[in-house]
Amino acid sequence: MKIAVIGTGYVGLVTGTCFAETGNVVTCVDVDQQKINKLNAGEITIYEPGLEKLFLRNQKEGRLKFTQSLADAIVDAQIIFLALPTPPGADGAADLKYILGVANDLGKLLNPNNYVVIVDKSTVPVGTADKVHNAIVASATIHQAGKNIEHCFDVVSNPEFLREGVAVDDFMKPDRVVIGTTAPKAIKVMNDLYTPFVRQGNPLIFMDEKSAELTKYAANAFLAVKISFMNEIAQMCERLGADVDMVRKGIGSDDRIGKRFLFPGIGYGGSCFPKDVQALAKTADDINYDFKILDAVMDVNAMQKLHLIPKIKKYFNNNLKGKHFALWGLAFKPNTDDVREAPAYYMIDALLAEGATIAVFDPEAINNTISVYGNKIVYANNQYEALFNADALLIATEWNEFRTPDFEKISSALKNKLIFDGRNVFDPAQMQELGYHYESIGRKIISNK
Numbered sequence: 001m002k003i004a005v006i007g008t009g010y011v012g013l014v015t016g017t018c019f020a021e022t023g024n025v026v027t028c029v030d031v032d033q034q035k036i037n038k039l040n041a042g043e044i045t046i047y048e049p050g051l052e053k054l055f056l057r058n059q060k061e062g063r064l065k066f067t068q069s070l071a072d073a074i075v076d077a078q079i080i081f082l083a084l085p086t087p088p089g090a091d092g093a094a095d096l097k098y099i100l101g102v103a104n105d106l107g108k109l110l111n112p113n114n115y116v117v118i119v120d121k122s123t124v125p126v127g128t129a130d131k132v133h134n135a136i137v138a139s140a141t142i143h144q145a146g147k148n149i150e151h152c153f154d155v156v157s158n159p160e161f162l163r164e165g166v167a168v169d170d171f172m173k174p175d176r177v178v179i180g181t182t183a184p185k186a187i188k189v190m191n192d193l194y195t196p197f198v199r200q201g202n203p204l205i206f207m208d209e210k211s212a213e214l215t216k217y218a219a220n221a222f223l224a225v226k227i228s229f230m231n232e233i234a235q236m237c238e239r240l241g242a243d244v245d246m247v248r249k250g251i252g253s254d255d256r257i258g259k260r261f262l263f264p265g266i267g268y269g270g271s272c273f274p275k276d277v278q279a280l281a282k283t284a285d286d287i288n289y290d291f292k293i294l295d296a297v298m299d300v301n302a303m304q305k306l307h308l309i310p311k312i313k314k315y316f317n318n319n320l321k322g323k324h325f326a327l328w329g330l331a332f333k334p335n336t337d338d339v340r341e342a343p344a345y346y347m348i349d350a351l352l353a354e355g356a357t358i359a360v361f362d363p364e365a366i367n368n369t370i371s372v373y374g375n376k377i378v379y380a381n382n383q384y385e386a387l388f389n390a391d392a393l394l395i396a397t398e399w400n401e402f403r404t405p406d407f408e409k410i411s412s413a414l415k416n417k418l419i420f421d422g423r424n425v426f427d428p429a430q431m432q433e434l435g436y437h438y439e440s441i442g443r444k445i446i447s448n449k
């Protein structure tokens, strides 16, 4: 099939590449000229394990192309994906200006003689498929007066459930594909497109557009509830002397609860959970429904992101002025360079406000961080360099390479054998043996005092 993907960010690039991988001819569009130039030069623009190999192969074989021109990309396309940003507006609702802006452009460009399925892959509020449909028709009425555009397209909601860091696997082998449309022609096209991705029997779930749109928010909000619930259990553990790792294993082995997404830490971050929980709360607000759990989740997460700060302050008698910290991990989770809503940044801001200095290291997110913090913090070339002369090591992201470090190197570089771990990366028993003062989330404090 011939496919256009509008928006070539984390979702658009993975979507385009993976559809090319199953033999489709895909043209990705972006307004960012630098991005398109880089991609056309064979340079990948995001760090996502496994993506570069597929990107290069499909580009070489002519199945994956990049352009700035929407008009060129949609010529003869049977499917047009919208993978555009939906950032929070001032009131917390998803801002639809990118989506509706492109819908307006499509109204000018669609060919009334070619049927096309327009698929919304962005995370959008319930009712957006109708808005996109109406925006296209309104624009066509002005710019293509007299032509019968309304019958040449359907708008489908096909929310994306990939996780950054494992995006290629999630896309190629999805747990399920949710497709919101009741239009028979669109159902056929979407079924043909996705059949190669569900050969193991995972379902393609067809439903109406609104249910599909709400499914996406419900999934992200439910996962945020799960994480926040465990973060609150961790708070209880710290006060009661229980161990959250044991509680996690104890409840996770119950199939009804499941093992995944029960890891406590310094809160959830990223470009989606924070904005999507907020947007769903706003939708509830708009229809006068008081969605109490979502408000609690947002409060818990705001508190959790700064959970280590009072612990660090307590250790240093409430005075961090002049203290110097090493921080491992900047990305909002491992295996990505994405720093949007990264919990590490909340820690950096809080420590800088207390008068501390910080040296940071992350395997992939240093460049993105330089553009945010400039010379306010120090950037190390590797995890050990960050430790030099620091009063303590702080951990904000559980990259695998942090899991079994050289503890001798750590203790010889640090001023104190002191670690505050926001992702429960180390084993408290080992820390005790090695003589560290070690504080983590929901587990007992190891003291060397």
Ligand SMILES: NC(=O)C1=CN([C@@H]2O[C@H](COP(=O)(O)OP(=O)(O)OC[C@H]3O[C@@H](n4cnc5c(N)ncnc54)[C@H](O)[C@@H]3O)[C@@H](O)[C@H]2O)C=CC1
Binding pocket: 006, 007, 008, 009, 010, 011, 012, 029, 030, 031, 032, 035, 083, 084, 085, 086, 098, 101, 102, 121, 122, 123, 124, 160, 161, 162, 163, 164, 271, 272
């Ligand atoms: N990042 C993720 O892991 C996931 C994101 N989503 C959703 O997918 C959507 C996109 O998210 P990301 O890919 O992370 O965003 P992103 O910000 O990485 O990418 C969006 C791209 O769209 C481009 N763009 C903006 N206006 C444009 C226009 N008029 N024409 C062409 N390109 C344009 C931007 O330059 C950017 O490259 C959002 O709604 C998000 O909630 C859904 C599932 C996973």
Ligand SMILES: O=C(O)[C@H]1O[C@H](OP(=O)(O)OP(=O)(O)OC[C@H]2O[C@@H](n3ccc(=O)[nH]c3=O)[C@H](O)[C@@H]2O)[C@H](O)[C@@H](O)[C@@H]1O
Binding pocket: 123, 160, 161, 162, 163, 164, 165, 220, 223, 227, 260, 261, 262, 263, 264, 265, 266, 267, 268, 269, 270, 271, 272, 273, 332, 333
């Ligand atoms: O809509 C989206 O953008 C995506 O949002 C999340 O994916 P992502 O944000 O890439 O990463 P997750 O693995 O879900 O992690 C999100 C945050 O939760 C935190 N987390 C995750 C799991 C856990 O047990 N504990 C925990 O604190 C992570 O550290 C991270 O900060 C969802 O998992 C995807 O299904 C969804 O498509």
